[in-house]
Amino acid sequence: MFGLSMGLFIEGAVAVLMALTLGYCVILNRRLARLHADREALRLMVGDLVTATNLANQAIKELKATAIEADMTLSVRLEEAERFGVELANHVNAGTTLMQRIVRVTNAARQAPAGQPMISAANTTDTLVREPNKVRAALEQLSAHVRSRGVAA
Structure with missing residues (x-):
């Protein structure tokens, strides 16, 4: 009987171990199924990440092209502004020179002796009408003369 009870034991x-093994296999099978499902989700996520990276690279290239174009436009405008600044300075210098001449002429006219004839506005108007050439x-x-002074300055 001892042999029978030992065999039965x-x-x-063995039956209990097999039941435990079968239960563990069921649990392991569920985990593997979730892992495969997660792998597919991960594959989709990686695909989305690659697409987003490509879009970001394209956007960076377009931003670089826009920055280069803006830099070129800004450089052209700065050069144009510098030319206008030089031209404006030339005009200011020419205007200053002209004002100095006018001041000298008016000072000379004020200091002219009383016997010398002064040029009147009527005489100037008559001259303009009679001699347009x-x-x-x-x-x-x-x-x-103003152009030559502007170039020289």
């Missing part, structure tokens, strides 16, 4: 222990030539000569 071993058979029972002389006036036009004088104006051209004056503008040529």
Whole structure:
């Protein structure tokens, strides 16, 4: 009887171990199924990450191109502003020179002796009407002089 109870005990222990193994296999199978499902989700996530990275790289390239274009436009505008600044300085210098001449002429006219005739506005208007070619030539000569002064400054 001892042999029968020992055999029964071993058979029972094997049955319990097999039941535990079967239960563990079921649990392991569920975990593997979740792992496979997570792997698919991870694959989708990696695909989305690659797509987002490609979009970001494209956006960076476009930003670089825009920055280069903006830099070129800004450089052109700065050069144009510098040219206008130089031209404006030339005009200011020419205006200053012209104002100094006007001041000298008015000072000389104020200091002229009483016996010398002064040029009146009526005489100047008559001259402008009677001799337009002389006036036009004088104006051209004056503008040529201003241009030459502007280039020299």
